[in-house]
Amino acid sequence: MRSGPYKIIIGLALWLITPVETFAQSILRDAETEAFLHESSDPIFRAAGLTPQSVHMYLLHENSINAFVTGGQNIFIHSGLILAADDVTEFLGVMAHETCHIACGHRLRRGEAYANAGTASILSMVLGAAAILAGGTDAGMGIMMAGQSVAQGQFLAYTRGQESEADLAGAKYLETVGINGEGMIRFFDKLRDQEILAQVRQDPYVRSHPLNRVRILQLQQAVETSPSYQKPPNPALEEKFQRLKAKLMGYLYEPRRTLRKYPPSDTSIAARYARVYAYHKSLEWDLALTEAKALVESEPQNPYFYEIMGQILFENGRVRESLPVFKQAVDLGPREPLIATAYGQAMVSLEDPDLMEKAIPILEDATRQDSGNTFAWFNLAKAYAWSGRDAEASLATAERFYSAGVPMMAVMHAQRAMESFKMGTSEWLRAQDILYVSQEAAEKLEKQRRRQERQRRLSFED
Structure with missing residues (x-):
């Protein structure tokens, strides 16, 4: 991140x-x-x-x-x-x-x-x-x-x-x-x-x-x-699209601009969505939480509203309060790996051994559903390490850097994982795959870097 x-x-x-x-x-x-x-x-x-x-x-x-x-x-x-x-x-x-x-x-x-x-x-x-x-x-x-x-x-x-x-x-x-x-x-x-x-x-x-x-x-x-x-x-699609626009505006624009477009007098769900982000960016935690609670009350079966409320609590340092809220979001959206990742992150951040153990299957499921989710891999590696599962931590870290497009780091951690797992196991073979692909990618990027350097030198000489 x-x-x-x-x-x-x-x-x-x-x-x-x-x-x-x-x-x-x-x-x-x-x-x-x-x-x-x-x-x-x-x-x-x-x-x-x-x-x-x-x-x-x-x-x-x-x-x-x-x-x-x-x-x-x-x-x-x-x-x-x-x-x-x-x-x-x-x-x-x-x-x-x-x-x-x-x-x-x-x-x-x-x-x-x-x-x-x-x-x-x-x-x-x-x-x-x-x-x-x-x-x-x-x-x-x-x-x-x-x-x-x-x-x-x-x-x-x-x-x-x-x-x-x-x-x-x-x-x-x-x-x-x-x-x-x-x-x-x-x-x-x-x-x-x-x-x-x-x-x-x-x-x-x-x-x-x-x-x-x-x-x-x-x-x-x-x-x-x-x-x-x-x-x-x-x-239905139009309502979802307008919510998406409001979320993007609240997330990307300055709060003042968002609040001009969606003033407090507008009580539509799209407007509340936009204001959640605007207040959050302005560090107006109570106002953001009030809007999030209003969203939950309006649609109590909507996992995304619980996700937002859980994230506000998490970002405001109220991590333990966020856990049941995130759990509700996961229960309502079991096929949403990004929500599961947010829940896993909150559990891992408390550095509680019991919560670390509980976070592992949640984050494993998130990575199975979304193998390119680098943040899920990061938190899963941390949970593995806290639980003494160093080999799995190395493989998860290799997956993280592989997905993030950082081949040299992926190579290093894939090598560590291969040294830790028994040869021929599925984990060892996966680490080997990451190693070979990342080595090739690193070599190509290095050739590209050298070519660019030569071009810069030639341009300077001209």
Whole structure:
């Protein structure tokens, strides 16, 4: 977990993951957000002939408007895109469009932009995509984020023909699942005005997804003939989307700005969500807890509301009080590894031997469900060490650094684990896998570093 200004809001439902401090962007992880992304988008993936479990979505902490596909079936969404969408149909319009880039087999157009991207950025994309496809999600993200041009969409550009195909296919996917495609048109209309701006002032989505009036007219014709034309958004999905927007605003914006948008007079769940984060960031613990309790009272079977209340108590030093609240969240959301991780973290932080033992199966289950959860691995390693299970602690630490994209540290701890486990056991074999993959990744990164150093020296000499 990253230290500094984000430390006080660690976990408050949203987890800020930064594998290496120098990366320009970070992955925002939140149990409720990830559940919404799949609930809303999986029908679109199925309509496109994709297997939803094979499509991975990542929310990036980035204010600009962008979404892009890379490394196979991986969709990256900027937080700014969600905040810019007025309703869930606008967001799903973009998701439908991006889905075609996967299902239609579009390849990125490189050309001049490719040449300008730089060897390091291109290599980082290739290595990161390979790592993700091999199952090391966070490791792949770590490598990819090293090439900032990838995440910023500097050379992710599609041809206009591909864009038109994605528009029409996306509209067809939306029609298949009964969603009004007008949201896609409205969102693209917002971006079309940026075409006249200098490239440096354009949002990345405009640069990588060229827009023009002909495209929008073609899309409008397809949407207006759909049986779902002018159909209002699904009320349940719309409510969840507005909650997600409020959470993101509260988490990312300055409290004053959030409270202007969601004043105390607004008692909607979305507004309370936003104020929980705003008050928490302002260190107004009592006000944050009051809003969290109101959320729990409004929906007593909602695990995410208990998660937020537990996290506020935890962050305010009331750790033991947070335990039953976290337990309730886990009981209500047994398939939410991020919630289980928060519960395990609270137990481990008390450094109580009995709680350490109880935390181990909870954190083990979290890592089984989400093998790229570096914070779960960190707390599990600590619990193992406190319980005298040093071999397991070494393997868990190796898993942590492997997932975080820190290959040299993964190599060191994998070697320790192999020395501790009996040869041929499942634990020994897993440590060996991490060792071999991390050694190869470390060698490639070292070659990349040397190449960059040579390029810098040549540039200096010139």
